[in-house]
Amino acid sequence: MATASARRHSAPPARLATLPADEIPFLHPETDFYDEQANQISKTIDEEIKRDSARRKDASRREVKVMLLGQAESGKSTLQKQFQLYYASKSLERERPSWRPIVHFNTIKAVRHILDELDLDLTRVTTGKSAEGSDASQEGVSAIRARLLPLIALEDTLASELSGGLAVGGGRAGVYVRAGWQSLVTATRSWPIGDTSRASQKAQVAANMAAKALFTLRRDISALWQHPAVKRLISLRHLKLEESGVFFLNSITRISEPDYIPMTEDILNVRVQTLGVIEHHFAINMGGISYDWRLYDVGGARGQRHAWIPYFEDATAIIFLAPISAFDQYLEEDGRTNRIDDSLKLFTAICSNKLLKSAHLVLLLNKTDLLKQKLQAGLKVKKYIVSYGDRPNRYEDVSEYFRAHFLQVHKRKDVGGRHLFVHFTSMLDIAATQRIIVAVGEAIIRSHIAKIGLL
Numbered sequence: 001m002a003t004a005s006a007r008r009h010s011a012p013p014a015r016l017a018t019l020p021a022d023e024i025p026f027l028h029p030e031t032d033f034y035d036e037q038a039n040q041i042s043k044t045i046d047e048e049i050k051r052d053s054a055r056r057k058d059a060s061r062r063e064v065k066v067m068l069l070g071q072a073e074s075g076k077s078t079l080q081k082q083f084q085l086y087y088a089s090k091s092l093e094r095e096r097p098s099w100r101p102i103v104h105f106n107t108i109k110a111v112r113h114i115l116d117e118l119d120l121d122l123t124r125v126t127t128g129k130s131a132e133g134s135d136a137s138q139e140g141v142s143a144i145r146a147r148l149l150p151l152i153a154l155e156d157t158l159a160s161e162l163s164g165g166l167a168v169g170g171g172r173a174g175v176y177v178r179a180g181w182q183s184l185v186t187a188t189r190s191w192p193i194g195d196t197s198r199a200s201q202k203a204q205v206a207a208n209m210a211a212k213a214l215f216t217l218r219r220d221i222s223a224l225w226q227h228p229a230v231k232r233l234i235s236l237r238h239l240k241l242e243e244s245g246v247f248f249l250n251s252i253t254r255i256s257e258p259d260y261i262p263m264t265e266d267i268l269n270v271r272v273q274t275l276g277v278i279e280h281h282f283a284i285n286m287g288g289i290s291y292d293w294r295l296y297d298v299g300g301a302r303g304q305r306h307a308w309i310p311y312f313e314d315a316t317a318i319i320f321l322a323p324i325s326a327f328d329q330y331l332e333e334d335g336r337t338n339r340i341d342d343s344l345k346l347f348t349a350i351c352s353n354k355l356l357k358s359a360h361l362v363l364l365l366n367k368t369d370l371l372k373q374k375l376q377a378g379l380k381v382k383k384y385i386v387s388y389g390d391r392p393n394r395y396e397d398v399s400e401y402f403r404a405h406f407l408q409v410h411k412r413k414d415v416g417g418r419h420l421f422v423h424f425t426s427m428l429d430i431a432a433t434q435r436i437i438v439a440v441g442e443a444i445i446r447s448h449i450a451k452i453g454l455l
């Protein structure tokens, strides 16, 4: 391992470093003394390289890279939060205040959506296009609307500031998050792009204005939410709010309190779109060994899916989430594609992707709580999925029908001859999800060990 220049030096190697370049003595080859020293050094270096390589190999064997995949709103980030809650609850605790403006944003967005639908309803009634409606049911709405206008005016600014000045997709206001987004509203870490302090200050100003407006107008929001015209629109299914909107409107008094800090349940209910790929680290102990668990949470909308590919080759496992409550919903990015159909196509692409052929596969059929609610409310699956035919419109039959379709995709398209772990989940149910997280974590680590050999 001795280098050519070192072998020609007659002085003991330790002196070399202390000599200025122009005083380096003439080098005599074939010095016994030097050869012995050089061999010793060479041996030591070789051993160190071997040890380093063993350490690296060991570390890479303990590294478990798990990707959360699935369409937008399938519940990937919610699952990531559940992992964080279980394996790194202190970090979730620290982030708690940064979720407050996002809870407020979700609420303002829902209020704006209600007012838009009431507007549309009035137009339908006045143009004679609605047989069911009556503008009498909107009595009092215009006064509430006038008072709520300053709150609604904050929606776009808040969305833009919370997203770090990003405007994605155009049209509907939304909040998009990338790695490190919490620093924008907590000012504890630096935002990775642009003028960090200014971005953070602007986001905090917008967040404070929204918090004040929500507190001042909380009774009007409540009155709007309880209004018979709104109830009528919901029962006619003209008004379909995001789940987070319903949850926060039901909690308006609590979340608009000046000293409000989001509870874990609030954090799980929040809706923000993920941009790109966000990496999270956890240490998971199994059998006395600590595994470096890396979770990759991705943006699931169609325009985001290209960003997944660079991570495929290294993935130890894929957890694919399919929201089976979405049988009556269509993609936001393509209003003609049924969400279940999109999930099945995406799952087909994942099962048949050669880059992923050695990754373990876990399928979570998510949002079972919402599926139950929709079926109980009388929504008919066959109206949206014709092939469901005259099967019973019960939870057991519907969930089994969807499960069978995903299993069939796996059977036909899987390139790796892999086992598929399948679970029904309701990601907002903390106790049930934590049990599944432990089971899934152990199954993935066990398969990983089986593949790479015992540590």
Ligand SMILES: Nc1nc2c(ncn2[C@@H]2O[C@H](COP(=O)(O)OP(=O)(O)OP(=O)(O)O)[C@@H](O)[C@H]2O)c(=O)[nH]1
Binding pocket: 070, 071, 072, 073, 074, 075, 076, 077, 078, 079, 243, 244, 268, 269, 270, 271, 272, 273, 274, 275, 298, 299, 300, 301, 366, 367, 368, 369, 370, 425, 426, 427, 428
């Ligand atoms: N009722 C119910 N809501 C859920 C469930 N899982 C997730 N949600 C809600 O669905 C919404 C979307 O969840 P996210 O975790 O943000 O979805 P995502 O897959 O990360 O979406 P993108 O980041 O856009 O790809 C959030 O408001 C969650 O609270 C579930 O099992 N039941």
Ligand SMILES: [Mg+2]
Binding pocket: 076, 077, 078, 272, 273, 274, 297, 298, 299, 300
């Ligand atoms: Mg997400």
